[in-house]
Amino acid sequence: MSxxxxxxxxxxxxxxxxxxxQQRLDAGDNPLAILTSCREGMTLxxxxxxxxxYYVSELVMAGEIFKQATALLSxxxxxxxxxxxxxVVIGTVKGDIHDIGKDIVVNLLKAANYDVRDLGVDVPPQKxxxxxxxxxxxxxxxxxxxxxxxxxxxxxxxxxxxAGLRPKVKVMIGGGSITETVQRYTGADAWGTDAQIAVSLxxxxxxxxxx
Amino acid sequence: xxxxxxxQERFNRIQKAINLEPVDRVPVVFMGVAFAPRYIGxxxxxxxxxxxxxxxxxxxxxxKLGGFDGINLAGAGRITxxxxxxxxxxxxxxxRDLPPDSLWQVREAEVMTVDDxxxxxxxxxxxFLGSYMPRVIDMAEFGEAMGWLMANMGSCLSAYREHGYVSxxxxxxxxxxxxxxxxxxxxxxIFDLHRIPDKVQAxxxxxxxxxxxxxxxxxxxxxxxxxxxxxxxxxxxxxxPKLWDRFAWPYYVKIVNALVxxxxxxxxxxxxDWTRDLARLRELPAKKCVLNPDGMTNMRKFKxxxxxxxxxxxxxxxxxxxAGTPDDIYKYVRDLVRLFGSTGLILCPGxxxxxxxxxxxxxxxxxxxxxxGKVA
Numbered sequence: 001m002s003x004x005x006x007x008x009x010x011x012x013x014x015x016x017x018x019x020x021x022q023q024r025l026d027a028g029d030n031p032l033a034i035l036t037s038c039r040e041g042m043t044l045x046x047x048x049x050x051x052x053x054y055y056v057s058e059l060v061m062a063g064e065i066f067k068q069a070t071a072l073l074s075x076x077x078x079x080x081x082x083x084x085x086x087x088v089v090i091g092t093v094k095g096d097i098h099d100i101g102k103d104i105v106v107n108l109l110k111a112a113n114y115d116v117r118d119l120g121v122d123v124p125p126q127k128x129x130x131x132x133x134x135x136x137x138x139x140x141x142x143x144x145x146x147x148x149x150x151x152x153x154x155x156x157x158x159x160x161x162x163a164g165l166r167p168k169v170k171v172m173i174g175g176g177s178i179t180e181t182v183q184r185y186t187g188a189d190a191w192g193t194d195a196q197i198a199v200s201l202x203x204x205x206x207x208x209x210x211x
Numbered sequence: 212x213x214x215x216x217x218x219q220e221r222f223n224r225i226q227k228a229i230n231l232e233p234v235d236r237v238p239v240v241f242m243g244v245a246f247a248p249r250y251i252g253x254x255x256x257x258x259x260x261x262x263x264x265x266x267x268x269x270x271x272x273x274x275k276l277g278g279f280d281g282i283n284l285a286g287a288g289r290i291t292x293x294x295x296x297x298x299x300x301x302x303x304x305x306x307r308d309l310p311p312d313s314l315w316q317v318r319e320a321e322v323m324t325v326d327d328x329x330x331x332x333x334x335x336x337x338x339f340l341g342s343y344m345p346r347v348i349d350m351a352e353f354g355e356a357m358g359w360l361m362a363n364m365g366s367c368l369s370a371y372r373e374h375g376y377v378s379x380x381x382x383x384x385x386x387x388x389x390x391x392x393x394x395x396x397x398x399x400x401i402f403d404l405h406r407i408p409d410k411v412q413a414x415x416x417x418x419x420x421x422x423x424x425x426x427x428x429x430x431x432x433x434x435x436x437x438x439x440x441x442x443x444x445x446x447x448x449x450x451x452p453k454l455w456d457r458f459a460w461p462y463y464v465k466i467v468n469a470l471v472x473x474x475x476x477x478x479x480x481x482x483x484d485w486t487r488d489l490a491r492l493r494e495l496p497a498k499k500c501v502l503n504p505d506g507m508t509n510m511r512k513f514k515x516x517x518x519x520x521x522x523x524x525x526x527x528x529x530x531x532x533x534a535g536t537p538d539d540i541y542k543y544v545r546d547l548v549r550l551f552g553s554t555g556l557i558l559c560p561g562x563x564x565x566x567x568x569x570x571x572x573x574x575x576x577x578x579x580x581x582x583x584g585k586v587a
Contacts, residue, residue, distance in 0.1 A: 012405065014405070014406070052487075053451075054451060055448065055449060055450055055451040055454075056448070056449040056450070057401050057404065057449060057450045057451050057454050058451055060397070060398050060401045060402075061401060061402065061405050064398070064402060095313065095314075096316075097303070097316050097318065098316075098319070100319070100396075100397050100398060103398065146314065146316070146565070147529050147530060147532075147533035147534070147565035147566070147567055148313075148314055148565070148566060148567055150530070150533055150534050150567070151567070176482075176483065177528070177529050177530040177533075178530070179528065179530045179531075179534075181530060181531060181534050181535050181539065182530050182534050185534040194448075
């Protein structure tokens with residue numbers, strides 16, 4: 001049955017996923033085991049994306065299905081069952097209100113078992129600093145579609161440094177016009193052209209911290 | 212040389228580039244809607260409020276920089292109502308909703324509903340827009356802006372010509388994918404493609420005549436042959452081949468063919484990365500269209516796969532104008548000219564030089580075009 005759910009999740013079969021989650025809940029299955037099946041499906045989605053079988057259109061749909069499945073499970077899951085892999089603070093930087101790319105990243109990170117503090121859009125640098133202090137996050141994701149976001153990203157990286165947090169956090173940036181030039185300009189640690197790269201970066205950085 | 216003679220020389224140069232004929236030097240075209248007012252010291256709030264500001268700012272900027280053959284899309288009228296019409300979305304307007312010298316922003320949200328597809332299928336696009344537009348803009352403001360444009364478009368276009376500049380494009384005919392994606396918001400629209408694909412397709416088919424007809428009408432009224440065929444959210448990098456082949460590409464083909472049949476020049480103003488599907492451009496009429504990418508699509512592949520059939524107008528990246536150096540710009544322009552040689556290249560900022568373009572980078576763009584553009 002878990003294979004069925006994983007496969008349905010990976011194949012983006014929305015109705016089947018929700019039906020199987022409910023069936024397994026009704027049958028008294030462990031909610032964490034059900035969540036794990038969904039996550040395994042999301043891992044397959046990520047692999048298909050990396051293999052260019054899936055694109056952003058599929059990541060968006062997968063994120064939506066996973067979100068609905070998690071909502072069905074949420075009341076039965078212990079709070080410490082979610083977000084065990086690491087903590088990430090994320091937001092679209094000050095002056096930019098675009099949230100599509102950020103939301104895709106948030107969904108994928110949650111599916112990959114990260115504890116994500118989503119600060120929303122038009123986020124001032126100090127809010128990022130405060131969130132990192134509060135959560136102890138080791139990764140910060142800064143999003144922006146417009147080129148006016150570059151300066152805000154730079155200011156945010158500088159604010160983290162001024163608060164003495166820079167050695168403790170890795171900063172990744174993403175968005176439509178982000179390039180290596182922009183990464184250098186902002187002082188971020190890495191940049192990504194797609195949401196799956198954000199998950200890979202977090203996995204890599206969390207491993208480095210664990211060493 | 213008179214400005215009219217200059218205009219004719221530049222027009223011929225651009226036309227040769229589109230026809231893939233050798234040029235005496237690579238044509239250079241301006242595009243920097245928000246950069247222009249900032250470059251000449253005009254506040255963005257004033258720029259957004261005054262319908263005459265677009266032409267004033269563009270002409271003052273192009274004259275000051277020198278070296279341009281023309282402008283990509285001949286800007287005229289107030290920018291924010293036009294963007295609302297293009298995106299079917301509410302806009303944050305500087306001086307009203309946003310700080311006076313900030314950039315306007317599309318507030319993408321689910322305004323169009325799933326039920327609206329049925330309305331469109333049953334009643335058509337124009338009837339839908341009549342009921343929809345009040346959801347995203349004050350109709351008195353919208354009516355005034357469109358009225359001004361109708362009354363003054365001719366004089367705006369004449370102003371560009373009087374300064375010796377060619378207006379390459381005059382309006383846009385974006386496929387249904389982009390219209391619906393703007394109104395529904397990207398995420399909700401992608402859900403629709405998976406959940407109710409047949410309904411979405413039926414609505415797309417319904418509105419096609421209303422996309423093509425007005426664009427041909429505007430071109431015919433103004434005498435300008437270039438029409439933007441927009442693509443931003445339908446990009447290959449965002450859509451799986453299965454979805455792209457059904458909901459994006461067939462509509463591009465139909466729009467392009469209809470425009471070419473009408474004697475017009477479709478300019479594929481495509482943001483994002485379309486590299487995966489570049490070979491498909493061979494399905495379009497040869498030497499009749501222009502690709503106008505933003506720096507994300509692979510130009511080596513374009514040249515290799517389609518360079519014998521289509522010119523490229525672009526594609527110095529917006530990020531380079533904002534965060535790069537004059538040396539970066541010089542190198543980028545040099546490499547483009549080396550790649551294309553004397554045929555099929557029109558130098559232009561990719562998409563649009565952004566508001567925070569460093570002036571020295573735009574000046575470097577013009578200087579590099581002058582230095583490397585002499586390929587004959």
